[in-house]
Amino acid sequence: MYEINNTEPSNNQKLHTDLDPGSSKIKYILSGDGAGTIFVINDKTGDIHAMKRLDREEKAEYTLTAQAVDRDTNKPLEPPSEFIIKVQDINDNAPEFVDGPYHATVPEMSIVGTYVTKVTATDADDPVYGNSAKLVYSILEGQPYFSVEPHTAIIKTALSNMDREAKEEYFVVIQAKDMGGHMGGLSGTTTVTITLTDVNDNPPKFPHHHLEVCIHFSVLEDIAIGDPIGRVKANDLDIGENAKSFYDIIEGDGMDIFEITSDSQTQEGILRLRKPLDYEAKKSYTLKIEATNVHIDQRFISVGPFKDTATIKIIVEDADEPPVFSSPDYLLEVHENAAIDSVIGQVTARDPDVTSSAIRFSIDRNTDLERQFNINTQDGRITLATPLDRETNTWHNITIVATEDRKTEVAWRGETAAAAAAEQSLAVIHTMRAIDKDDPKNGHHFVYNLPPELSDNSNFTIQKKRDNTLDILTKRGGFSRQKQEVYLLPIIISDSGNPPMSSTSTLTIKVCGCSSEGIAQSCNAEAYVLPIGLSMGALIAILACIILLLVIVVLFVTLRRHKNEPLIIKDDEDVRENIIRYDDEGGGEEDTEAFDIATLQNPDGINGFLPRKDIKPDLQFMPRQGLAPVPNGVDVDEFINVRLHEADNDPTAPPYDSIQIYGYEGRGSVAGSLSSLESSTSDSDQNFDYLSEWGPRFKRLGELYSVGESDKET
CATH class of the missing domain: 1.20.5 (Single alpha-helices involved in coiled-coils or other helix-helix interfaces)
Structure with a gap:
């Protein structure tokens, strides 16, 4: 058996046979795991070489077979020998937390040393060879709240009274280091998220203001029994079951009028009505309520009572109550021969509201289809409308309706009162009652709605009452007749029959001026003040x-x-028609062949009257007759005089009726050239005396004709 260090790829191991005399006739052969690829053998010396780096964690040992043969004949010199090469371990693997990251929980307020969780790291190195896989644990982050056992990796609390309400979650970093934790060892880390779980260590608390809790509610006196009045909540910093509280009324002057229940979803106390309210009898109530935790942890009972109290003040507001008859029913006796219009009885009713309104009486005609009775709308006196016959009908049951006498007009006291009326929103201005000729067994139940297009009406709204009547209320104050005098409010009325029937009634609401006593005086458009x-x-x-x-x-x-404004208001076409050009230069005054004096006339004037185009004359004149063409031999003096006289006596002619351009000069002129441009060949000694005679006349002619500035030889 051989051991090879896997740090170097070329580790030498040597095989040798006893039959080897040192000659070169012996040949060594290697076979088995990795022979020829990982391990090679020198066939002459028997040296074995590892050709690449070995990884013990990939393969810890190799089984090889060596044999010595004759180099020439390849015959074995001895039987094959099997041997094992083991790869020696080195510390080339760091510890790993294969199950990380970790999550753990521990109750808040736990004592020091409370078990939290355990973590585990693994090292791929050989645990039985040296210290390559000997791990030691330590905490890198999470002090001073938690600690870890160095050899077991058990995490415990290191600080007592950790409060979840202050901090709920902690991040702890644990390190595992091999080589027994000594210098040079490899290490790995993991994260443990530790969450504090809640315990009931906080009592419920009402929001205190100035050391006293006082909650105010306002409620209309006509609220139905069982309807919620308001909600209260005692805040608890705990969560879940530890935050649940129940509420109770412990004292007050309305303990039999009100009750409070607990909402398990929102942890609120819901205040409800147990008995009817009467604004005229009692306008306010004061209650003391208590909120107590459902689950109490005895370990923290020393913190204090797990309960809190608050005071509730309930203000009862006046509602527009329907009139109340002095008796629920009346029995009237009448002789069958009683006279028409005779009084057979009287009913009375009163308005229970503080601001009492007048009562108007009427007969429900569904109970008096033959209209045998009438009633005085003001005092409730019932009279006969038709004769009665006892033999035909002994009894007559009629229903009398009493309503508050309200008008369909919104009356304000002018602009000054209208400003104050802005505080009078949701004021009742009219009460409506629906009449249905059907007679359901359970009585009528009407549904009132505004059309969908008026659902966001900013002026008026409706509110159904318990007696099936409908109140019309204003949503704002400060109406002005100057802006709008009449409002139309359509109302959809539906019954509860099968199938339901409905109709639409339109209420006309007028804005009127009022006297100082609040009486409507005028509904016309008010004058400006x-x-x-x-x-x-x-x-x-x-x-x-x-x-x-x-x-x-x-x-x-x-x-x-x-x-x-231009002096002459003519279009381009008119100017062209009135510009006469003479581009043929003749022989002066003696040249009568090339110059026709008749061309000085206005060409349009020959054909008759030329209307003005710049202004419209105040007086209409007959068209002036055009002059006949002037012969070629007419005198210039006579021609100019005629034109001057004609212009002076023509009120319809514009100040400058045409533009005449004279670009012709004769050949025999005494004065020579009349051009404003001096000529180098002109004689300065020429006589211009003839201008003394014609100058004034041309001056007057200049008032009628404008010479074109572009023609410098005019």
């Missing part, structure tokens, strides 16, 4: 400033428009 405190002088000054500002704006706009 000047704000109080603003003097008439101040109003006049403000009005004058506004007028002055308007005048300035008008003047500015007018001047701006005149500044930007």
Whole structure:
């Protein structure tokens, strides 16, 4: 048996036979596990070599067979010999926590040394050879709360009174090191998440304010028995079963009126009504309630009582109660020959509300289909409407309905009162009653709804009462007739029959002005009222400033428009028609062949009247007759005079009715060129005296005609 250290791939082991005289005739042969691949043998010397690094954890030993043969004949010199090569272990594997990471729990408030959990690390090295697999455990993170046993890896608490409410979860890092924990050993780590479980170490507590707990509730007096009034909760820092509490009323002036139950889901106490409330009899109640833990841990009883108390104040609010008759039924006797309109009896009712309203009486016509009786709506007196016949009907059972006399108008006291009315939201403005000619066995049960499109109505809402009537309430205050005078509120009414029947009624609500006593006076659109405190002088000054500002704006706009307005408002086509060009340069005044004086006329004027296109004349004039074409030999002086007279007496002509461009100069002109451009060949001694005669006339003509600036030889 041979042992080979696996740290080096070339470890030498030697085989030798006793028959070997030292000659070269012996040959060594190796066979078995890894022969020729992992292990090779020198056939002359018998030396065995490992050709690669060996891993004990992969294969700890190899079985090989060696034999010596004659080199020439290959005949065995002795029988084969079997031997085993064992791979010697070295510390080449670090410890591993194959089951990590770990999770563990321990109750809060546990004492020091309480068992938490145990971790285990493994080392692939040989546990029986040296210290390669000898492990020692230590804690790297988690002090001072937890500790670990070095050899067993058991984790325990190291600090007492750890509070879950302060910190619930801890992360602990455990290290395992081989070589007995000595220097040079390999190590591995794992994480242990330790969660503190809850114990009942906290009592329930109501939210204290100024050292006293006082919870306020408001409830309408007409709330139904068994309906919840409100919820209270004592907060408990514990969780689960340890946080469960039950509630009880321990004292107060309403112990027989109210009760409190526990909600197991939310751990709240639900206050409910046991007996009817009456605002007129008692307007408030005071109760003292107590919350106590259901499960109490006796280990922590020294902390204090696991209970807490609070005071509840219940304010009863007035509800709009229906009228109450003085008697539930009335027995009236009448002779069958009683006269029509004679009084046969009277009913009385009262409004139990503090703010008592007038009562209006009516007969339910479902019980008086033949309309044999009438009732005074104000005082409840019942009279005969038709004669009675005892032999036909001995008894008549009729139902009298008493309702509060409310109007369908929302009356406010003007703008000042409307501002204060913003606090009057949810005020009842009208009560409606539905009538159904059917007679179900269990009585009528009506359902009132607003149409879906009015579900978010910001002005009015509805509220059903226990007597099957319907209250119309305002959702806001401060109505103004200036903004809206009439509101239409459709209401859908359904019965409880099979199949259910329904109808829609529309309530017209008017916003009216009221007197100081609250009586509606006018429902027309109210006049605008000047704000109080603003003097008439101040109003006049403000009005004058506004007028002055308007005048300035008008003047500015007018001047701006005149500044930007062109002298001649004609389109391009008109300008082209009124521009006459003479590009043929002739022989001056003596040249009568190339120049026709008739071309000085307005070509459009020949055909009649040319209407203005820039302004609309105030007066309509007859079209002026066009002049006949002027012969070629007419005098220029006479022609210009005619044109001046015509322009002076034509109120429909614009200030500049055409543009005439003269680009022709004759050949025999005394004055030479009339061009504004000086010529190098012109004679400066020429005589221009003829201008003294024609100058004033051309000046007047310049007021009628504009010479084109682009023609520099005009």
